[in-house]
Amino acid sequence: MSLNIIVLAKQVPDTRNVGKDAMKEDGTINRAALPAIFNPEDLNALEQALRLKDKNPGSTVTILTMGLPRAAEVIREAIYRGADAGIVLTDRALGGADTLATSYSLAQAVKKFGKCDIILGGRQAIDGDTAQVGPQIAEKLGIPQVTYAEEILDLNNGYVTVKRRLENGVETVKAPLPCVVTVNGSAAECRPRNARRVMKYKYAVSPSEKEKLSDDLKKIVDERPYLQLAEWGAAYVDADPEQIGLAGSPTKVKNVESVVFTAKENLCFAGNDDAALENLIKELITNHTIG
Amino acid sequence: MSDNNNLIVYCEFEDGKIADVSLELLTKGRVLADRLGVKLEAIVIGDKLDGIEKQLFPFGADTVYKVEDKRLYPYTSNPHAAVLINLFKEIKPQICLMGATCIGRDLGPRVSSCLHSGLTADCTSLEIGDHKDPKTGKEYTDLLYQIRPAFGGNIVATIVNPECRPQMATVREGVMKKEIYNPDHKGNVVNLNASKYVSDADFVVEIIDRHIEKSKVNIKNSPIIVAGGYGVGSKENFQLLFDLAQTLGGEVGASRAAVDAGFIEHDRQIGQTGVTVRPKLYIACGISGQIQHIAGMQESSIIISVNNDPNAPINTIADYVITGDIEEVLPKLIKYYKKNSK
Numbered sequence: 001m002s003l004n005i006i007v008l009a010k011q012v013p014d015t016r017n018v019g020k021d022a023m024k025e026d027g028t029i030n031r032a033a034l035p036a037i038f039n040p041e042d043l044n045a046l047e048q049a050l051r052l053k054d055k056n057p058g059s060t061v062t063i064l065t066m067g068l069p070r071a072a073e074v075i076r077e078a079i080y081r082g083a084d085a086g087i088v089l090t091d092r093a094l095g096g097a098d099t100l101a102t103s104y105s106l107a108q109a110v111k112k113f114g115k116c117d118i119i120l121g122g123r124q125a126i127d128g129d130t131a132q133v134g135p136q137i138a139e140k141l142g143i144p145q146v147t148y149a150e151e152i153l154d155l156n157n158g159y160v161t162v163k164r165r166l167e168n169g170v171e172t173v174k175a176p177l178p179c180v181v182t183v184n185g186s187a188a189e190c191r192p193r194n195a196r197r198v199m200k201y202k203y204a205v206s207p208s209e210k211e212k213l214s215d216d217l218k219k220i221v222d223e224r225p226y227l228q229l230a231e232w233g234a235a236y237v238d239a240d241p242e243q244i245g246l247a248g249s250p251t252k253v254k255n256v257e258s259v260v261f262t263a264k265e266n267l268c269f270a271g272n273d274d275a276a277l278e279n280l281i282k283e284l285i286t287n288h289t290i291g
Numbered sequence: 292m293s294d295n296n297n298l299i300v301y302c303e304f305e306d307g308k309i310a311d312v313s314l315e316l317l318t319k320g321r322v323l324a325d326r327l328g329v330k331l332e333a334i335v336i337g338d339k340l341d342g343i344e345k346q347l348f349p350f351g352a353d354t355v356y357k358v359e360d361k362r363l364y365p366y367t368s369n370p371h372a373a374v375l376i377n378l379f380k381e382i383k384p385q386i387c388l389m390g391a392t393c394i395g396r397d398l399g400p401r402v403s404s405c406l407h408s409g410l411t412a413d414c415t416s417l418e419i420g421d422h423k424d425p426k427t428g429k430e431y432t433d434l435l436y437q438i439r440p441a442f443g444g445n446i447v448a449t450i451v452n453p454e455c456r457p458q459m460a461t462v463r464e465g466v467m468k469k470e471i472y473n474p475d476h477k478g479n480v481v482n483l484n485a486s487k488y489v490s491d492a493d494f495v496v497e498i499i500d501r502h503i504e505k506s507k508v509n510i511k512n513s514p515i516i517v518a519g520g521y522g523v524g525s526k527e528n529f530q531l532l533f534d535l536a537q538t539l540g541g542e543v544g545a546s547r548a549a550v551d552a553g554f555i556e557h558d559r560q561i562g563q564t565g566v567t568v569r570p571k572l573y574i575a576c577g578i579s580g581q582i583q584h585i586a587g588m589q590e591s592s593i594i595i596s597v598n599n600d601p602n603a604p605i606n607t608i609a610d611y612v613i614t615g616d617i618e619e620v621l622p623k624l625i626k627y628y629k630k631n632s633k
């Protein structure tokens with residue numbers, strides 16, 4: 001049985017490297033100023049999708065990502081690892097969206113895509129850590145959700161069987177297709193890039209990226225449809241302007257504060273100062289903190 | 292805009308016992324409801340709910356809604372979401388709080404999507420306050436401030452839902468304190484007919500197998516925690532932390548970076564996306580101190596930081612800063628403890 005699989009992937013700022021220009025005045029994130037990476041758990045989701053494809057020859061894995069035009073980078077990365085195609089949902093009107101407006105926009109894109117058997121995505125993205133977009137897309141599409149998935153055990157006869165990793169145990173559930181499955185970081189790691197695919201898809205570009213290529217490369221892209229990544233806007237997916245972007249977001253950022261700790265008066269000493277270490281231990285024993 | 296509608300807490304339970312996180316939210320909910328001058332409500336959805344309200348009243352619940360059906364336990368997404376969606380359309384709560392658990396983080400988004408209400412995940416603080424929309428100038432009174440670190444913990448954001456109800460938030464276990472409001476507090480019980488709120492068609496996902504175990508790790512209640520970060524360097528080096536923890540009678544915790552690096556299992560993670568702890572003694576080893584981590588341990592009574600970087604951010608909140616390698620320092624702490632304890 002061949003499947004139409006969508007993988008939701010997000011290009012996220014690498015939150016380990018945040019500079020001063022990271023935040024805009026309106027409290028939203030200035031993504032342009034930050035190094036961008038493939039959201040880690042979306043790679044776990046991609047691996048589950050590729051395994052389904054391996055078991056079901058003829059299946060296609062399509063990456064759907066919403067973000068700046070440069071988010072096409074995550075599609076290329078996914079294609080290098082085995083995905084077939086990708087769509088960048090990008091539009092100024094989508095900017096500043098909270099999770100609900102994001103879910104609505106992505107759900108519209110899924111509807112536009114048409115027939116799809118299963119939608120996979122990471123449990124959550126490292127820039128927000130909310131885990132909300134997956135379940136909200138499922139709700140918008142009126143289909144079931146399976147969150148915290150660790151492994152897809154089986155997909156057959158219109159049902160998918162999934163092992164879920166919960167905080168205090170595991171659960172195996174069977175859900176009818178189509179459904180949304182969000183995958184945990186504890187799932188199998190994504191396979192690496194395939195060198196042949198890197199060669200073949202190096203110039204896979206979205207229309208806005210194509211503009212920046214040389215004429216020779218433009219010609220190559222035009223001649224080879226597999227190098228053409230889709231780029232969709234809000235109007236193309238029939239999104240209601242009231243429900244997208246900042247305006248379509250019920251949650252508003254009232255304010256943001258950089259984190260400043262009130263420094264405590266502390267006692268500092270070096271790790272090779274044996275007398276100080278022993279004194280510390282003695283003090284903790286005397287005041288009954290330990291012992 | 293101000294409303295007199297109530298505040299409701301979705302309560303989870305396992306083996307007939309209400310989850311700690313739900314009781315913590317009732318404790319916080321009671322304070323917020325008093326501040327707003329409204330009632331505190333609780334909802335329990337599941338099976339065998341006889342007398343379950345007795346666990347909720349002491350924490351200040353004025354009303355306990357019970358929705359009982361064999362098929363509603365264990366939890367599955369659609370049926371529980373259907374109950375909340377349909378009930379909320381009737382009773383229109385102004386605020387709904389849930390635990391940021393595997394259940395709450397599965398259920399909350401589904402409910403908020405259907406009701407088009409805002410939802411903020413993993414709040415570390417909840418307050419009531421006013422808001423003026425910077426664009427329209429419209430003023431709002433008594434909104435729920437949903438406060439959470441964002442963006443890898445580099446900032447703390449205050450989120451509000453000016454127009455949409457209910458204002459929804461999830462909070463992790465241990466973030467709020469669980470305190471009995473009044474052991475004799477009594478409220479009323481409202482038994483809801485499950486079939487009125489959930490249809491057969493909602494039972495689409497079938498649970499085939501389920502193994503729930505009590506977590507073997509109990510860092511939340513441990514008075515002494517030895518926690519490691521990315522700076523510990525390897526899974527093998529974590530053994531040094533286990534040795535120290537065992538010597539002192541404590542537990543081993545970890546920062547997210549250490550968990551992500553695969554040094555240690557996830558159920559030991561401390562911080563905004565792990566558990567929040569308040570031990571007597573917290574020994575941070577090789578932890579740089581991102582706010583997300585600090586949010587989960589800053590109320591520890593005594594904090595010792597062992598780090599080879601004298602400028603690690605965590606040092607600013609530490610009582611003692613030991614600059615050195617954990618390979619050198621931890622064995623010495625063990626040695627001196629053994630020497631000086633009786």
